[in-house]
Amino acid sequence: MALVPAPANPPQAAPKPAPYVAPPPLTGTARILGTLALSAATFMNVLDTSIANVSLPAIAGDLGVSPNQGTWVITSFAVSTAIAVPLTGWLSQRFGQVRLFVTSIMLFVLTSWLCGLAPNMGTLIFFRILQGLVAGPMIPLSQALLLSSYPKALAGLAMALWSMTTLVAPVIGPLLGGYITDNISWPWIFYINIPVGFAAAFITWRIFQNRESPTRKLPIDSIGLALLVVGVGSLQIMLDKGKELDWFHSGEVIALAIIAVVGLIAFVIWELTEEHPVVDLxxxxxxxxxxxxxxxxxxxxxxxxxxxxxxxxxxxxxxxxxxxxxxxxxxxxxxxxxxxxxxxxxxxxxxxxxxxxxxxxxxxxxxxxxxxxxxxxxxxxxxxxxxxxxxxxxxxxxxxxxxxxxxxxxxxxxxxxxxxxxxxxxxxxxxxxxxxxxxxQRAAVHHAQLSEYVNQGSLAANSAIDGLRSSGLGMQQALASINRMVDQQSYTLAANDxxxxxxxxxxxxxxxxxxxxxxxxxxxxxxxxxxxx
Structure with missing residues (x-):
């Protein structure tokens, strides 16, 4: 039996990709500038959770809604940020940490600009939702990139420097927001993100572009993500609109509650059975x-x-x-x-x-x-x-x-x-x-209780009315002033509660x-x- 000669060049197995080697820590000026850029992006992000707090009455008044409706400016940003955070791991593996971080900064700048241009509350809330969605990956990625910039022995120092920005932002936010609102106009609480964001994105890209993390295609749990958005979003809208619509006396609130409960139960069941869950329950x-x-x-x-x-x-x-x-x-x-x-x-x-x-x-x-x-x-x-x-x-x-x-x-x-x-x-x-x-709700209860003391048989009430009328106010004006004082006391007692x-x-x-x-x-x-x- 003749032997079959071996081929001159036997087929070679496909070479395995080289294992990923983390880049060495940064040194000198690059580390300092990188730390400043990452901290500036984090500062800008955290600032937007507190800078609007003192501006809510001005925003609500300018856009023609009540101050309590104005809290949607804060809650819409917070909820959309929360929904985006669990996606950070999947997005960073798909696109790379550096690309995702820089893209998030630039989109944050764009949505900040759009928030400042918003002509009404509905549009502002929509842009705040977009702003929160693009802000989600920024904080976890800033930590990851910062830790990769320092040797392990200095990891504690890196996180201490990072933490300072998250603590300074809540200090600066109310002061900056109050000053801008009183002396310029509330849209500028969003416009100030533009120069900070551009600078942070530019420096980050220059320093970290050659330190990109490895990427790979992973399946996305789109059904789990959709159920998460529906469940959490419906619950938040129910909480925000409940006080306006008298809670469960409203069919809309009941419908939102049912959607939230069904959505969250379905989300839990799906995530526990999904091979690649968006959230590891x-x-x-x-x-x-x-x-x-x-x-x-x-x-x-x-x-x-x-x-x-x-x-x-x-x-x-x-x-x-x-x-x-x-x-x-x-x-x-x-x-x-x-x-x-x-x-x-x-x-x-x-x-x-x-x-x-x-x-x-x-x-x-x-x-x-x-x-x-x-x-x-x-x-x-x-x-x-x-x-x-x-x-x-x-x-x-x-x-x-x-x-x-x-x-x-x-x-x-x-x-x-x-x-x-x-x-x-x-x-x-x-x-x-x-x-x-x-x-x-507690203010309404206290108002009803205090109002019982304002009657024709009350010496204190009659004395207060007489004093107001003697200062030149009419009877209706005097009663309006008394009601304002009752409101002030009611809401103060409610805040105490x-x-x-x-x-x-x-x-x-x-x-x-x-x-x-x-x-x-x-x-x-x-x-x-x-x-x-």
């Missing part, structure tokens, strides 16, 4: 993750709801200008700036649950102090709790993130960070809607923190640095 099987996320999200919702409520009360019923309201809110980050580095350095040596409980106790104290406010409260009395609140903020985020991410393998950190951020940001937007709704209830809920969160197990501090704190915010 199996993380909630871990006690530390669900208890940490629950504590972080409820606490953030309470904090954010009260941060929106305070300037509304000050401007509508205490005759504060937007700038003055900004000054009241500005010190919230000062103590956090001073104490956050201390927390970061000691978190590996202290049970993070103790820090979290301390934060809850300080938040409860701050809100109890606010629940004692009256219409006679002066500027210093109102500002003192804001200063103290910075202490709580310093001990709030890092310990709870440490608890939430502790014990997870490195390959699950990104998914866990994205999911906890989604829940936290969504809770913040819900907190805003719930706080303003409860405020209005919200503050007091929030303080109680913070105390109720303490046992939830102790449902978690203390993890390995060193590993957990490193994970938290990688997944913060």
């Amino acid at each position: 199996t993380l909630f099987k871990r006690r530390n993750f669900w208890a940490g996320t629950l504590s972080l999200s409820i606490g953030y919702g309470l904090f954010f709801g009260n941060v929106v409520l305070l300037p509304l009360w000050l401007q509508q019923f205490m005759s504060y200008t937007a700038t003055q309201a900004g000054w009241v809110l500005a010190p919230v980050g000062l103590m956090a700036l001073l104490l956050s580095p201390v927390v970061g350095k000691t978190i590996s040596k202290v049970d993070p649950r103790r820090y979290a409980v301390f934060a809850f106790l300080v938040f409860a104290l701050v809100l109890w102090m606010r629940s004692r406010f009256s219409t006679q409260a002066d500027f210093e009395t109102i500002m003192i709790p804001t200063v103290i609140q910075g202490v709580a903020m310093a001990f709030f985020f890092i310990p709870l993130l440490t608890i939430t991410l502790s014990g997870l393998s490195p390959d699950r950190i990104a998914a866990a960070s994205g999911l906890s951020n989604f829940v936290r940001i969504t809770a913040g937007s819900f907190g805003t809607s719930i706080a303003t709704t409860v405020w209005e 919200v503050f007091y209830a929030s303080a109680v809920i913070f105390l109720m969160l303490i046992p939830v923190v102790y449902l978690t197990r203390p993890g390995k501090p060193d590993a957990a704190s490193g994970d938290a640095a990688a997944g913060a915010h």
Whole structure:
């Protein structure tokens, strides 16, 4: 039997692609400029969550809606950002971290410009939704790129520098928003993003374009994403419109509630059976993750709801200008700036649950102090709790993130960070809607109670009316002035109710923190640095 000669050139197996090698850390001027550019983009993003707070009455008045309807400017941005955050991992693997980050910045600039041009509230809310969607990937990607710029030994320093921008932005936001609103016009709170965004995008691209992450095509869970948008979006719209439509006496609110419940139940069922889910819900099987996320999200919702409520009360019923309201809110980050580095350095040596409980106790104290406010409260009395609140903020985020991410393998950190951020940001937007709704409802109750004392048999009421009439007012004008005073007292008492209830809920969160197990501090704190915010 003749042997078949072997071919001269046997076919070669397809070469395997070389494994991805992470680029070396940046050095010198490139690292400094890269850090500044990434921090500027983060600062711009976080600023837009707080700069509009003190501008809501001006925006609402200019666009012909009530100040409480104006809160949609905040909640629409928050909800759309939350929905976009879980997509960051898929988008960055599909297009690359650097390209996605720079594109997000440029789209953020474009949508900021469109927000400033909005002719009515509906258009402004639509552009804010778009702005939130493109903003979603910016914060997680800024962290990833910053960590890749520093050696592992300096990862803590990198995150400390990054955290400073997230703490400074809430300080600058109300001040800047108030000044722009009072001295220029509210659209400029959005226009100021344009030069900052262009500069950040240009520097980032110049420095990081040759440090692109590997890309690959992955399937997108389009059904899960659609169910997420429908469920969360319907729930948020229901919360925002409920107070206008008398809640479940309205067919529209009932329909939104049904859509939200069905959408979210279908979303959970789908995600638990999907091979490539947009959100990894199996993380909630871990006690530390669900208890940490629950504590972080409820606490953030309470904090954010009260941060929106305070300037509304000050401007509508205490005759504060937007700038003055900004000054009241500005010190919230000062103590956090001073104490956050201390927390970061000691978190590996202290049970993070103790820090979290301390934060809850300080938040409860701050809100109890606010629940004692009256219409006679002066500027210093109102500002003192804001200063103290910075202490709580310093001990709030890092310990709870440490608890939430502790014990997870490195390959699950990104998914866990994205999911906890989604829940936290969504809770913040819900907190805003719930706080303003409860405020209005309690104000109506207090108004009815106080009005009972304004009658012909009341000596105090008759004396007040006589005093107003003796100053030259007519009977109707005098009654209108009395009604204004009743309104002021009603909304002040209602704000006190919200503050007091929030303080109680913070105390109720303490046992939830102790449902978690203390993890390995060193590993957990490193994970938290990688997944913060």
